[in-house]
Amino acid sequence: xxxxxxxxxxxxxxxxxxxxxxxxxxxxxxxxxxxxxxxxxxxxxxxxxxxxxxxxxxxxxxxxxxxxxxxxxxxxxxxxxxxxxxxxxxxxxxxxxxxxxxxxxxxxxxxxxxxxxxxxxxxxxxxxxxxxxxxxxxxxxxxxxxxxxxxxxxxxxxxxxxxxxxxxxxxxxxxxxxxxxxxxxxxxxxxxxxxxxxxxxxxxxxxxxxxxxxxxxxxxxxxxxxxxxxxxxxxxxxxxxxxxxxxxxxxxxxxxxxxxxxxxxxxxxxxxxxxxxxxxxxxxxxxxxxxxxxxxxxxxxxxxxxxxxxxxxxxxxxxxxxxxxxxxxxxxxxxxxxxxxxxxxxxxxxxxxxxxxxxxxxxxxxxxxxxxxxxxxxxxxxxxxxxxxxxxxxxxxxxxxxxxxxxxxxxxxxxxxxxxxxxxxxxxxxxxxxxxxxxxxxxxxxxxxxxxxxxxxxxxxxxxxxxxxxxxxxxxxxxxxxxxxxxxxxxxxxxxxxxxxxxxxxxxxxxxxxx
Amino acid sequence: xxxxxxxxxxxxxxxxxxxxxxxxxxxxxxxxxxxxxxxxxxxxxxxxxxxxxxxxxxxxxxxxxxxxxxxxxxxxxxxxxxxxxxxxxxxxxxxxxxxxxxxxxxxxxxxxxxxxxxxxxxxxxxxxxxxxxxxxxxxxxxxxxxxxxxxxxxxxxxxxxxxxxxxxxxxxxxxxxxxxxxxxxxxxxxxxxxxxxxxxxxxxxxxxxxxxxxxxxxxxxxxxxxxxxxxxxxxxxxxxxx
Numbered sequence: 001x002x003x004x005x006x007x008x009x010x011x012x013x014x015x016x017x018x019x020x021x022x023x024x025x026x027x028x029x030x031x032x033x034x035x036x037x038x039x040x041x042x043x044x045x046x047x048x049x050x051x052x053x054x055x056x057x058x059x060x061x062x063x064x065x066x067x068x069x070x071x072x073x074x075x076x077x078x079x080x081x082x083x084x085x086x087x088x089x090x091x092x093x094x095x096x097x098x099x100x101x102x103x104x105x106x107x108x109x110x111x112x113x114x115x116x117x118x119x120x121x122x123x124x125x126x127x128x129x130x131x132x133x134x135x136x137x138x139x140x141x142x143x144x145x146x147x148x149x150x151x152x153x154x155x156x157x158x159x160x161x162x163x164x165x166x167x168x169x170x171x172x173x174x175x176x177x178x179x180x181x182x183x184x185x186x187x188x189x190x191x192x193x194x195x196x197x198x199x200x201x202x203x204x205x206x207x208x209x210x211x212x213x214x215x216x217x218x219x220x221x222x223x224x225x226x227x228x229x230x231x232x233x234x235x236x237x238x239x240x241x242x243x244x245x246x247x248x249x250x251x252x253x254x255x256x257x258x259x260x261x262x263x264x265x266x267x268x269x270x271x272x273x274x275x276x277x278x279x280x281x282x283x284x285x286x287x288x289x290x291x292x293x294x295x296x297x298x299x300x301x302x303x304x305x306x307x308x309x310x311x312x313x314x315x316x317x318x319x320x321x322x323x324x325x326x327x328x329x330x331x332x333x334x335x336x337x338x339x340x341x342x343x344x345x346x347x348x349x350x351x352x353x354x355x356x357x358x359x360x361x362x363x364x365x366x367x368x369x370x371x372x373x374x375x376x377x378x379x380x381x382x383x384x385x386x387x388x389x390x391x392x393x394x395x396x397x398x399x400x401x402x403x404x405x406x407x408x409x410x411x412x413x414x415x416x417x418x419x420x421x422x423x424x425x426x427x428x429x430x431x432x433x434x435x436x437x438x439x440x441x442x443x444x445x446x447x448x449x450x451x452x453x454x455x456x457x458x459x460x461x462x463x464x465x466x467x468x469x470x471x472x473x474x475x476x477x478x479x480x481x482x483x484x485x486x487x488x489x490x491x492x493x494x495x496x497x498x499x500x501x502x503x504x505x506x507x508x509x510x511x512x513x514x515x
Numbered sequence: 516x517x518x519x520x521x522x523x524x525x526x527x528x529x530x531x532x533x534x535x536x537x538x539x540x541x542x543x544x545x546x547x548x549x550x551x552x553x554x555x556x557x558x559x560x561x562x563x564x565x566x567x568x569x570x571x572x573x574x575x576x577x578x579x580x581x582x583x584x585x586x587x588x589x590x591x592x593x594x595x596x597x598x599x600x601x602x603x604x605x606x607x608x609x610x611x612x613x614x615x616x617x618x619x620x621x622x623x624x625x626x627x628x629x630x631x632x633x634x635x636x637x638x639x640x641x642x643x644x645x646x647x648x649x650x651x652x653x654x655x656x657x658x659x660x661x662x663x664x665x666x667x668x669x670x671x672x673x674x675x676x677x678x679x680x681x682x683x684x685x686x687x688x689x690x691x692x693x694x695x696x697x698x699x700x701x702x703x704x705x706x707x708x709x710x711x712x713x714x715x716x717x718x719x720x721x722x723x724x725x726x727x728x729x730x731x732x733x734x735x736x737x738x739x740x741x742x743x744x745x746x747x748x749x750x751x752x753x754x755x756x757x
Binding site: 017019020063064065066067068070071072074075076077078079080081082083084085095098100101104115116117121123124125126149152153154155156157158159160163284285288319320321323324327328337338339376377378379380383384385386388389413 | 556575581645646652724733741743749
């Protein structure tokens, strides 16, 4: 499909490690951020004079601030364990997409300026000056990393290329070479409160529309409240959930769960975005400012709990960083973790028998589940390690009769990124996104053929948008990706509900920015 | 004269190794880890982290997950090296502890494991296109250096023999600042010079992976971000300014 300027990779029957093809992705570069997208984030609008020295100084600064960066730069032994683990390498075969080779773009500069061996014997240890060519490589290949952490699972020292990519992007931002997609979005959140730049009135309209749809469909007045003071729960969800398929079906599901459990909740127009693109560009400062909006909203609305909707990198920032960035949360109800994932809420209610389902309402689908990379490898759900794998699957099994996992090396901690994470979900990187999806597409194709799977569920706005877009390249249809809470929404029996269960139809829209 | 030179070399090598390692370890220790980034699923308790780290250090658990061939050669080499280093303790202690006596033959076979492991790793580095691509000259040379140390050691243990009594009195003397004569055996001397060189480059090369592993936030952090607020000093300062 589509007007490809590139070839969609062939699905392979037996995935073997591909041979290197040097430089095949060196042309892949996202649009550069212009001044209006740089300045609100505190970065210069164009390449600064003396950029080499500014960059080296920034590298020194980051090495002093992040133990991960310093240790990872020193510790790699080039064992090669990670070389076949990156979906972008598998999909593109460009050697610079091997995690270690991507890191080495940074490490060779680190060695040249910061290590004895690199200063005096650069050729021996593969150290190089920071030249314009190196900077071009950085811009290209550090925007071919989705910060999915798969390499860090397999590295004997846990070296996480995401940490290096974040550092490289921050160095580039500091010298005025930012990425338009991420930085434009971050400036929108600073100004308006969400990635899409949806103002309060637009949100209100949307939520009212949902209330009407749900009431028409079920006969039950399920509320989708905005800025309600004194609600128990503040729901923070990716802005994609407000209008695009299949995201919005998930939001409908969250509302039905809260309604049925009798939990009062609200969305905030001030913090109407779960995603935090500050992480993608490695900027602690920007990440913190975005996170603090959630704190401000929680205080303003006087809520007792914070719950996050289905969103992968957002859940990483929420679960792992929110307490650091915007805590302490001592003003919230101490009986609940802060924040909670909507899946934790739903799973808890299922365990307490507070939700009723008719699983047969999902019988038109045979499901599999895509573990989103940042949920799987950078966060947790529930009170036990691995809850992030168990809980979404248990919700699917409670709401569907037909569920099959994909092959074991492609799920849970070994899951493959969808191909669009980490700030790469933009049309100017379409070739990369299609190629990076290859390993997931192969695993999906296998369960489709062997188990008759018809739909794949996910709990990440990026995954959902990415798959809607790349499925057609691999002869799937865009509606084969569904939200987990869409399944909940389909199967839940609301108290006082009328009998008919017609599916509502929302126009399929393209919402890449809504991650 | 030769004894003095070798003695001086080992004093210098030891100082560089000790200074370099202490400096690096302090640097790692003093650099904050501002965010919780354990690779999940991660242990939720400190005891769990000790268990996770032990599996990495002793069994190379993550490497086992990623590449069985690299794991096999890498683990054989490191395990052999470990046995051999224990065996070499006898040159530095007098009287020799009981358990060091017991493990002497195992240490000897350790060198065979080292040889197999190093040879496998070197062949892999040359033959596998991905690993060849990421290798700098130093990556090959470190393997060659270790191979030369191993083979000179094996030559002495298995074929040529060495005047181990004199070697021991030399090293005991070195430790008590009372330099003794070292046998002018070329295989022995080259073995020692290469070991000293390895000590010197240790803190300035990728051999830093040894202390690095213990400081790797993705492996040594407890998964308890929601329960306990984790914040670095520079991040706290940032909160005060804006």
